[in-house]
Amino acid sequence: DVKVTQSSRYLVKRTGEKVFLECVQDMDHENMFWYRQDPGLGLRLIYFSYDVKMKEKGDIPEGYSVSREKKERFSLILESASTNQTSMYLCASLHSSGNTIYFGEGSWLTVV
Amino acid sequence: AQKVTQAQTEISVVEKEDVTLDCVYETRDTTYYLFWYKQPPSGELVFLIRRNSFDEQNEISGRYSWNFQKSTSSFNFTITASQVVDSAVYFCALSEEGQETSGSRLTFGEGTQLTVNP
Numbered sequence: 001d002v003k004v005t006q007s008s009r010y011l012v013k014r015t016g017e018k019v020f021l022e023c024v025q026d027m028d029h030e031n032m033f034w035y036r037q038d039p040g041l042g043l044r045l046i047y048f049s050y051d052v053k054m055k056e057k058g059d060i061p062e063g064y065s066v067s068r069e070k071k072e073r074f075s076l077i078l079e080s081a082s083t084n085q086t087s088m089y090l091c092a093s094l095h096s097s098g099n100t101i102y103f104g105e106g107s108w109l110t111v112v
Numbered sequence: 113a114q115k116v117t118q119a120q121t122e123i124s125v126v127e128k129e130d131v132t133l134d135c136v137y138e139t140r141d142t143t144y145y146l147f148w149y150k151q152p153p154s155g156e157l158v159f160l161i162r163r164n165s166f167d168e169q170n171e172i173s174g175r176y177s178w179n180f181q182k183s184t185s186s187f188n189f190t191i192t193a194s195q196v197v198d199s200a201v202y203f204c205a206l207s208e209e210g211q212e213t214s215g216s217r218l219t220f221g222e223g224t225q226l227t228v229n230p
Contacts, residue, residue: 009155035220040121042203042220058217090157100162101218106155 003027004104006091012110019078021107023091031094032074033101034058034066036087043090049074050096081111114139116206118221125194126229133189133224135204141165146180146187147205147218157203163187194228201225 007022025032031050035043035058045058049068063085067075074093078085091104115138125131137146148160161171163180171178175192191198204221 040222042116042118042222043205043218044220045217048217088155090155092157100159102159103149103157108155 004091004093004102006089006104006107008107009105010108010110012112013078013081015082015111017081017111019081019109019111021076021078021089021091021109023074023076023093023104024072025074025091025093025102026072027093027095027102028071029093029102030071030096032068033092033094034064034074034076035090035092036060037090037106038087046076046089078109081109083111085109086111114141114144114206114208114219116204116219116221118202118204118224120224121222122225122227124227124229127196128193129228130190130192131194131226131228133191133202133204133226135187135189135221137185137187137204137206139185139206139208141208144206144208147207148178148187148189149203149205151201151203151223153200160189191226194226196228196230199226199228 003026005024013019033048034046037043044060046064047066049055055066065077089107092101094101117136144165146163149157151157177190179188201223203223205218207218
C-alpha cells in the first residue's frame with residue numbers, strides 16, 4: 001500500500017515563526033502536492049512538484065514556499081506564519097503514470 | 113476555469129437509511145476526470161472512485177453507487193443502507209485532461225459532512 005506520512009499531526013506556532021511541514025512518501029512517486037483544507041472551501045492546492053527540485057505554484061501559493069531535494073520528501077515552508085494560515089494541511093503523492101492521488105493524514109496547524 | 117459544487121454542507125441520517133450526496137461540476141474540457149474521496153475523522157482522504165468523462169455508465173461497489181449524468185454535469189454518490197462507519201466528510205473532485213498527469217490538478221468541492229446516527 002502507498003504510504004504518505006506527514007511528520008506532525010498537530011502544531012501550535014506563534015505569529016512570525018518559520019514553520020516546516022514535512023511529507024514523505026514511500027512509493028517512488030514523481031508528483032507530490034500540498035493542499036490546504038478550510039471549512040466551506042474544500043481543499044485548495046498550494047504547490048506541487050513533478051520531480052526533484054521542480055515546483056509549480058498552485059491556486060494559493062502566497063505566503064508559502066516548498067522544497068523538494070529528494071524524491072520521497074516534499075516540504076512546505078511558512079516563512080513567517082500568520083494567523084490566517086491556521087488550517088489543516090494535506091500532503092499527497094501520485095505516480096506519473098497513475099491516476100489516483102494518495103493523501104497523508106493531515107497536519108493541523110494553529111498560529112497564535 | 114473548473115469548479116465543483118457540493119451544495120449539501122451537512123447531512124444527517126439514521127442508520128440503514130439510503131443517502132445521496134450531490135456533486136455538480138463545471139468545465140470547458142471534453143475530457144476530464146471525476147473523483148470521490150472520503151475523509152474520516154482521522155483526517156486522511158481515502159480514494160473511492162475515479163470516472164472519466166467518456167464513461168457514463170453508473171457504477172456500484174457494495175453499498176456505494178455513483179450516478180454520472182453528463183447532461184446535467186452531475187456525479188452523485190449514493191450510500192445504501194448507511195452505517196455509522198460511513199460518517200465522514202465526502203469530497204467530490206474534478207481534474208481536466210492536459211495537466212501533467214491525470215488528477216494532478218484536482219479541483220475539490222466544499223465537502224459534505226455526513227453523520228449517520230445509530
